[in-house]
Amino acid sequence: MRAQWRVLVDVPDFRRLFGGSTVSILGSSVTTVALPLTAVLVLGASPVQMGLLGAASFLPHLVLGLPAGVWVDRLSYRSVIVGADLLAAAALGSVPILAVTDLLQMWQLYLVVVITGGCSMFSMIASQSFAPILVPRRQLLAANSAFALSNSVVATSGNALGGVLVQLLTAPIAIAVDAVSFLISAVANARISVSGRTPAAERHQESLLRGIRGGLRAVVEHPALRATTIAATVGALAGQMQGVIVVLFLVRDLGLSAGWVGVIIAVAGVAGIIGAGVGVQLTAQLGNGPAFILGMTLSSLAGLVMAAAGGPAVLMMAILIMSQLLRGWGPTLYGINQQTIRQVLIPPELLARTQATWRFLVHGMQPIGALLGGTLGALIGFRPTLIVSSVIMLIGTTLALLSPLRTLRRLPGTEPEHSRP
Structure with a gap:
């Protein structure tokens, strides 16, 4: 634990990246519980529809997985992460609004899952490429371990929190917590002092x-x-x-x-x-x-x-x-x-x-x-x-x-x- 704590103390920019990631993962853990319950309890989704909803999250990786890395290379890592956070917040925020106005439909949930899955993919590619710029090589293992520790703690507690929030607020409203978490993450990542623009982004852009x-x-x-x-x-x-x-x-x-x-x-x-x-x-x-x-x-x-x-x-x-x-x-x-x-x-x-x-x-x-x-x-x-x-x-x-x-x-x-x- 000492090595993970030290890298968080020693590198302020990594601390901001880590903090934004932790908050957004906590929110996403709530959505892991709340979104399927929204489909089942609010929209009466069938088993086939639930299967499609689960598969939709993989679609961005299969369709955009290979070109995504090239696109991320052409931008600054900070802007990619902040942009993904804001787009995910907007997509998730639409669910409680549509539910309250009785306009929510299954195709909209499919779209939300595809958008948030794509945002997660771009954000993770940029974050994992950003860390070596922010953290000295000798502390990279500790930085990755800190991410893993955060993911395990937050995912374990976030799912339980999701169940409680669904019980107290209803499933669609609980998803609003995830939307807010992405906004907080965007603010934290925007405060990173370096842009993370790679040499590939500065040279002639290849095909x-x-x-x-x-x-x-x-x-x-x-x-x-x-x-x-x-x-x-x-x-x-x-x-x-x-x-x-x-x-x-x-x-x-x-x-x-x-x-x-x-x-x-x-x-x-x-x-x-x-x-x-x-x-x-x-x-x-x-x-x-x-x-x-x-x-x-x-x-x-x-x-x-x-x-x-x-x-x-x-x-x-x-x-x-x-x-x-x-x-x-x-x-x-x-x-x-x-x-x-x-x-x-x-x-x-x-x-x-x-x-x-x-x-x-x-x-x-x-x-x-x-x-x-x-x-x-x-x-x-x-x-x-x-x-x-x-x-x-x-x-x-x-x-x-x-x-x-x-x-x-x-x-x-x-x-x-x-x-x-």
């Missing part, structure tokens, strides 16, 4: 297609980057296969009540908080590459452990808790390291498009994984699907283990100050 090729080439040419991208892409596919059936497995196969399902899911959130808190220290002991591989391994084992759940109630709950601890620790550990590896190894002028390429591949696998998970769950059962998806994730982990990541102990320029000559 869109050539820019996309540059991002793809940067990802695949470096062995360590290629390994992290492949492993993360396979992990996203397998993780989403599990994500769509976990609740069904807990309820239908294991017979858990809704209350116990909530407790089990919350364990992963708490584990993510702990993992983010110790991720910097653990990486210092293992090295960036081995820490990434360890995180992938823990994530891969989570599904296998959950598939073993059964027997007496006490034993079953112990197995489920262990599974969720792995599910919380693993993604946090490999997430902060894969982000740091990209930020250090990619030249600044290629970073935004590389981040966009990574998000296109990883997020593009999630709807495919959801479809595979649901289909396999119906055909072979939930427990076998957990095993199959875990094996797929282990294949990605094995590829990372066989790559140069295994010996990537330290990234250039990230040594602590006291270790330098």
